[in-house]
Amino acid sequence: MTEPVLNPWEQFRQQVVRALHEISGKDLGGFLGRPAKPEHGDLGCTAAFSLAKEQRGNPAEIAKELAKIDTSRFSLIQKVVAQGPYVNFYISIKPYRQLVIDTLQRLGEQYGRSETFQGIRAVVEYPAVNPNNPWHIGHARNAVLGDTMARVLGMVGYDVTRMDYINDLGLQIAVVYWGLKHLAKEPLKGKYDQALGRIYVEAHQKHDKAQVERYLQLMEKGTNEVAKEVRAMSERCLRAHHKTAARLDVQHDLLVWESDIAHSGLFAEALDKILESPNIKRLTEGEKAGCLIVDLSAYEEFRQLKDTEKILIRSNGVATYTGKDVAFHFWKFGIIKDPFLYRQFRRKRGENQTLWTTTQKGKPGRFTPANVIFNVIGMPQSFPQRTVYLVLETLGYTDASEGYYHLAYEFVTLPGKRFSGRRGTWIGFSTDAVVREATRRARREVKARNPNESPKFYRQVAESIGAAAVRYSLLKVAVEKQITFRWNEMLNFDGNAAPYLMYTHARASSILRKQSAPKTANLDVLSTSHEIEIVKLIGRFPDIILGIVEGMQREKWGTRIELFKLAEYAYKLSVAFNSFYNHCPVLKAESKDLIAARLLLVDACSQVLRNALTLLGIHPLERI
RNA sequence: GGGCCCGUGGCCAAGUUGGUUACGGCAUCGGCCCUCUAAGCCGAGGAUCCAGGGUUCGAAUCCCUGCGGGCCCGCCA
Secondary structure, eight states: OOOOOSOHHHHHHHHHHHHHHHHHSSOOGGGEEOOSSGGGOSEEEOHHHHHHHHHTOOHHHHHHHHTOOOGGGOTTEEEEEEETTEEEEEEOHHHHHHHHHHHHHHHGGGTTOOOTTTTOEEEEEOOOOOTTSOOBHHHHHHHHHHHHHHHHHHHTTOEEEEEEEEOOSSHHHHHHHHHHHHTOOSSOOSOHHHHHHHHHHHHHHHOOHHHHHHHHHHHHHOSSHHHHHHHHHHHHHHHHHHHHHHHTTOOOSEEEEHHHHHTTTHHHHHHHHHHHSTTEEEOOSSTTTTOEEEEOTTSHHHHTSSOOEEEEEOTTSOBOHHHHHHHHHHHHTTSSOOOOEEEEEEOOSSTTOOEEEEESSSBSOOOOOOSEEEEEEEGGGHHHHHHHHHHHHHTTOHHHHHTEEEEEEOOEEBTTBOOOTTTTTTTTOBHHHHHHHHHHHHHHHHHHHOTTOOHHHHHHHHHHHHHHHHHHHHHSSOTTSOEEOOHHHHTOOSSSSHHHHHHHHHHHHHHHHHSOOOSOOOGGGOOSHHHHHHHHHHHHHHHHHHHHHHTOEEETTEEEOOTHHHHHHHHHHHHHHHHHHHHOOSTTOSSHHHHHHHHHHHHHHHHHHHHHHHHHTOOOOSOO
């Protein structure tokens, strides 16, 4: 019995690898790449260059030898051609087309999935915005990356928990609470996080240090009126954050609060574990007398520092940020048992869509430890992030250290300045403001194009398009590129942008509305380059998704993810469809056979586009 | 002092384990709506790949030296 096919392109690639192995006796898979030009075939092999070097031969001669593959034994290889030193493989379109369509029809909305990482538990954490101001557009980049990452991981088999960590015990929270008490005029106007953010800017300048310090102590202590009010304030802010998240269809499963960590006993338990390690030291003399430290001088990049000793617990017994983070990750990985109580924060539409939160009064047991964790955190935090997982390693938790991924991305900035909560540079560039403006512009367009629709239609469609435009703008750029925020680019609706993708899907839907697609058809009549291009792109979809996850490279200062490849794919498929749309009539094709086959192709393309858009967090609409 | 990321047509930007003619978008110019949604399609122009050296049959990609932009290196949070 053969496994049911999930990934058509991989079937072809494997046949090429087998064919090359048979003719050369070597695994030449590493030399395969996709040629830049279609006339060079579907897969090219550059092995002849290095074989020539080894054998002191001529690359072109060697390529010619490699190309003497008997293709009749490989169903998906149509021909092999040596073009100079390159060995180019051409796909056998007839069986491949059938394989692609069969696979897609069998899997439907599941098409694209793979089982490679089945059964592995993953936690993705994002965006961890402090609950004292709203998300600015840079926070949206974090959130959208995390949310999309979670969707992609789910597609390749991971069991994913989408987590948000909320630091409701920091100085900035005490400051905004001070502002609320001393500056704010009740009732606050507008969205709560926006109002808090403005108060914070003012409070940052005006606050009384001693009073703020007093609040901070009470917050950390827990059982008192101030702590209760601060938690209520933070939760209210979080609800406002999650309204923003909902606009962008950014989802979470679990909120973890710093104040719950502080009062859960998690740290005491982690400390016991930390003390078991032979590599933890309590210093008795010098500047750091009384501190618990880990010496990181074994790592080359730390030796350059003035100080290779990383403090986990201060001389006053309080944990440092690194110390807290190490303890928190003990929990994520199940090194210590789960000390939290949980309750529902919000019930969502679907059954399994409940958003849970840690709490002081609730029930235990809502969390299963992870095998791998992905923290979506800015590139500038590379150093502290690396410190955390190197400390884990030094303490003896190598599995946890290796399963710790810092998904690093560069910030969104304004021309010439950074976003700052304190200075209030985010005002006017909150995620809400940007999405609102995108929606406003979308609504104008939608109304012009659909003059006789209801206000409800305009609103719903415009909201989807506006949010999608913002999401896509943030996703289509490689994570290591800084984004300078410009309205015209963020809200571009033409070309490589979300509205184009949605428009493409709506066009396909429009055809299928007029005549539904048959389940089977004679696919041999699909012979134009436009039709074949679509089939080939559809066949690559599962491989694109898997490639994003497998291509993740954990480097010293962060792991890069190539989520933009998903955006790029959706765009390419759309380009191919629109080209087809303009060159190949469907409903008015010249024969019944051709109409049926093209309808089936439109249906197939639309399904894959829908799958891709859903992964991108874009709602595929039938009409826009 | 040490370290990280980025530099590709006017603007944005893919390609950076070396490999077939540097992928696209915006903007500009020309063409296409009696035919399935023109947020579209077809075509044109536009690139010393930051600079200079080096390695190689072959460099946007690797190495060296600079330049420009952004950032990191606390018992802080």
